Amino acid sequence: xxxxxxxxxxxxxxxxxxxxxxxxxxxxxxxxxxxxxxxxxxxxxxxxxxxxxxxxxxxxxxxxxxxxxxxxxxxxxxxxxxxxxxxxxxxxxxxxxxxxxxxxxxxxxxxxxxxxxxxxxxxxxxxxxxxxxxx
Amino acid sequence: xxxxxxxxxxxxxxxxxxxxxxxxxxxxxxxxxxxxxxxxxxxxxxxxxxxxxxxxxxxxxxxxxxxxxxxxxxxxxxxxxxxxxxxxxxxxxxxxxxxxxxxxxxxxxxxxxxxxxxxxxxxxxxxxxxxxxxxxxxxxxxxxxxxxxxxxxxxxxxxxxxxxxxxxxxxxxxxxxxxxxxxxxxxxxxxxxxxxxxxxxxxxxxxxxxxxxxxxxxxxxxxxxxxxxxxxxxxxxxxxxxxxxx
Numbered sequence: 001x002x003x004x005x006x007x008x009x010x011x012x013x014x015x016x017x018x019x020x021x022x023x024x025x026x027x028x029x030x031x032x033x034x035x036x037x038x039x040x041x042x043x044x045x046x047x048x049x050x051x052x053x054x055x056x057x058x059x060x061x062x063x064x065x066x067x068x069x070x071x072x073x074x075x076x077x078x079x080x081x082x083x084x085x086x087x088x089x090x091x092x093x094x095x096x097x098x099x100x101x102x103x104x105x106x107x108x109x110x111x112x113x114x115x116x117x118x119x120x121x122x123x124x125x126x127x128x129x130x131x132x133x134x135x
Numbered sequence: 136x137x138x139x140x141x142x143x144x145x146x147x148x149x150x151x152x153x154x155x156x157x158x159x160x161x162x163x164x165x166x167x168x169x170x171x172x173x174x175x176x177x178x179x180x181x182x183x184x185x186x187x188x189x190x191x192x193x194x195x196x197x198x199x200x201x202x203x204x205x206x207x208x209x210x211x212x213x214x215x216x217x218x219x220x221x222x223x224x225x226x227x228x229x230x231x232x233x234x235x236x237x238x239x240x241x242x243x244x245x246x247x248x249x250x251x252x253x254x255x256x257x258x259x260x261x262x263x264x265x266x267x268x269x270x271x272x273x274x275x276x277x278x279x280x281x282x283x284x285x286x287x288x289x290x291x292x293x294x295x296x297x298x299x300x301x302x303x304x305x306x307x308x309x310x311x312x313x314x315x316x317x318x319x320x321x322x323x324x325x326x327x328x329x330x331x332x333x334x335x336x337x338x339x340x341x342x343x344x345x346x347x348x349x350x351x352x353x354x355x356x357x358x359x360x361x362x363x364x365x366x367x368x369x370x371x372x373x374x375x376x377x378x379x380x381x
């Protein structure tokens with residue numbers, strides 16, 4: 001058990017370090033890092049506190065402490081992944097609307113460009129006699 | 136007449152993804168049947184010359200900045216039509232398998248039956264275009280599953296050859312399935328208490344390229360569509376149009 005506690009403690013510390021590093025480098029936004037911070041701190045707390053781990057194994061009715069740790073970690077990670085899926089779905093919906101609007105706006109811009117060019121062409125023959133008069 | 140005041144209340148939309156070999160033929164054949172009607176090609180992020188070929192063919196082209204999937208492309212056309220007050224929209228696929236000569240049949244059925252959407256069924260045509268066994272099996276399976284949900288039998292629920300009116304446009308411009316949208320669209324219409332039907336239409340061989348649904352994608356397609364149908368059946372939302380017409 002001691003060995004697995006050392007390994008998981010190191011893993012949690014690495015996770016915390018990686019989260020801080022990612023936030024600092026703006027690879028992950030602060031609001032999205034909060035859940036990972038929470039998970040890393042909670043798991044680290046379980047690794048360091050035998051009392052907390054024993055209490056949790058009593059609550060869950062699992063006698064093997066390492067199994068308790070795995071169950072808690074699994075549930076937390078699944079929750080985060082599910083939450084991420086919801087966020088990704090929302091972003092995809094926004095992305096679709098934006099892409100559609102870009103497609104429509106580009107066409108509208110092009111159409112207006114053509115209309116302006118046609119108007120200029122229609123206007124220029126009328127202006128020509130004046131310019132020829134000046135010459 | 137400017138595009139803000141459409142010369143006709145009918146719009147033809149053609150979703151296309153890498154269809155440079157077929158798109159000009161599709162535009163030409165639609166033009167032969169409906170010379171005055173605006174044709175819009177929605178280029179769904181093609182990496183070939185689809186957009187340029189379509190423009191040369193005389194269609195208006197919406198170029199999506201990246202590939203959205205068939206539903207996203209079709210919805211772009213529906214959104215445009217709804218915002219520009221078109222009353223009817225016909226969707227013709229960019230691979231050339233739909234026969235534009237049948238467009239009038241779709242519109243006529245929609246007018247006569249006061250339907251909100253009419254689709255073309257290849258299976259109602261005797262000795263029509265030969266369909267692969269797997270495809271036929273898939274259509275039969277979907278038809279069988281959808282029967283109790285839709286309250287009527289649709290022989291070709293995967294058909295993309297459809298005409299919709301303004302009521303359906305309003306629904307689809309707000310919400311339209313992204314991947315493999317045809318079957319889910321039927322369920323969406325049913326949920327909104329809109330009416331739909333199908334008419335026999337001829338299916339032609341593809342002008343170029345090949346279907347994206349084959350092998351493993353067919354299995355994914357089946358599961359994905361069934362899940363989409365299930366989600367649409369249980370979807371929570373404020374049900375509007377609760378009065379069933381007709």
